[in-house]
Amino acid sequence: MEKSPLILMLGATGLVASQILEDWHHPSNILTPGIADLDILNQEALAVYLRKNPTPVIINFVGFTNLPEAEKDKGNKKGLCWQLNVGASARLAQICQEEDIFLIHISTDNVFYGLKSDPGPYSENHPLMDDHTQVNWYGYTKAQGELAIRNSSIKSAIVRISHPFGNPQIDRDFAQKVITYINAGYTLFDDQHFTPTYLPDLSLALKKIADEQISGIYHVACQPVSTPFEFAEYIAKQKKLAQVKVGKIDEWTEKNPNSYPRVKFGGLETDFTQAILQVKFHSWPEALDEFLPKIK
Numbered sequence: 001m002e003k004s005p006l007i008l009m010l011g012a013t014g015l016v017a018s019q020i021l022e023d024w025h026h027p028s029n030i031l032t033p034g035i036a037d038l039d040i041l042n043q044e045a046l047a048v049y050l051r052k053n054p055t056p057v058i059i060n061f062v063g064f065t066n067l068p069e070a071e072k073d074k075g076n077k078k079g080l081c082w083q084l085n086v087g088a089s090a091r092l093a094q095i096c097q098e099e100d101i102f103l104i105h106i107s108t109d110n111v112f113y114g115l116k117s118d119p120g121p122y123s124e125n126h127p128l129m130d131d132h133t134q135v136n137w138y139g140y141t142k143a144q145g146e147l148a149i150r151n152s153s154i155k156s157a158i159v160r161i162s163h164p165f166g167n168p169q170i171d172r173d174f175a176q177k178v179i180t181y182i183n184a185g186y187t188l189f190d191d192q193h194f195t196p197t198y199l200p201d202l203s204l205a206l207k208k209i210a211d212e213q214i215s216g217i218y219h220v221a222c223q224p225v226s227t228p229f230e231f232a233e234y235i236a237k238q239k240k241l242a243q244v245k246v247g248k249i250d251e252w253t254e255k256n257p258n259s260y261p262r263v264k265f266g267g268l269e270t271d272f273t274q275a276i277l278q279v280k281f282h283s284w285p286e287a288l289d290e291f292l293p294k295i296k
């Protein structure tokens, strides 16, 4: 069997990457420096690290992922959200160009408008949004981070995900969040379209992309398009939880005018990704059937 290349994984302690490492059984060819060893906001530190640890592949899971906090920084290109999601992506692209490294960058469905005028589900080559006044700042900075990579001439893959679940260790996992919401009696939107990502599917796709250095833009998500309410009802039935309460995204937004704008008509198409990578993703009920027995 061909040996996998050495891979530098950035952001390995996060919700998404920690489950990928688990699914890959923590192999010895993955470098996982913490922020104390390698702060990606420090260009010199990155160059020094790569000189000591030359690698043909980097997977970047680092992101400023707190949407309400990101919104407080709207328009501020000196803020941490911009610096992590755009500045660091641009510098990574530059260093990958200099060192001839294949870069895999994790992105989100928030790079699209999610509005009725430009609704999902989105194909892999759908145009990014470019008006930050209509969307959340997190999504806008992630779109600009993608562009910094796509406009460079490096070998790269952008992999978009949405509402990741499948990590039993971290309670920000979307399925676990939904259980908390049901138990707390919160409402879940039945008019928000989405396609959540099952992390074992992402593990499979990333392994293929990294091992074979397959460039391009890919989507990893479960079909069919659903809503948080439908997803929650399935979980409630399987876990014998309380009746799920219905919410409407527009009513919620009206009552919470200072909250960040949410993707309403979202969702990621995956046909192209599954065909090119020759992988088959779970439907979300299949994924939940597999994952729910692993959590309380």
Ligand SMILES: NC(=O)c1ccc[n+]([C@@H]2O[C@H](COP(=O)([O-])OP(=O)(O)OC[C@H]3O[C@@H](n4cnc5c(N)ncnc54)[C@H](OP(=O)(O)O)[C@@H]3O)[C@@H](O)[C@H]2O)c1
Binding pocket: 010, 011, 012, 013, 014, 015, 016, 017, 034, 035, 038, 039, 040, 041, 060, 061, 062, 063, 064, 065, 084, 106, 107, 108, 109, 142, 161, 162, 163, 164
């Ligand atoms: N979570 C979601 O709902 C979601 C949805 C769609 C797409 N995504 C994308 O998926 C990727 C991973 O998300 P996630 O939820 O796993 O993120 P996360 O849990 O917030 O983890 C972020 C990781 O980045 C590290 N980090 C932060 N600042 C750093 C710095 N200056 N230098 C080096 N490392 C730094 C963190 O290290 P510490 O632990 O030491 O702080 C952590 O390991 C992101 O690109 C995100 O945009 C996430």
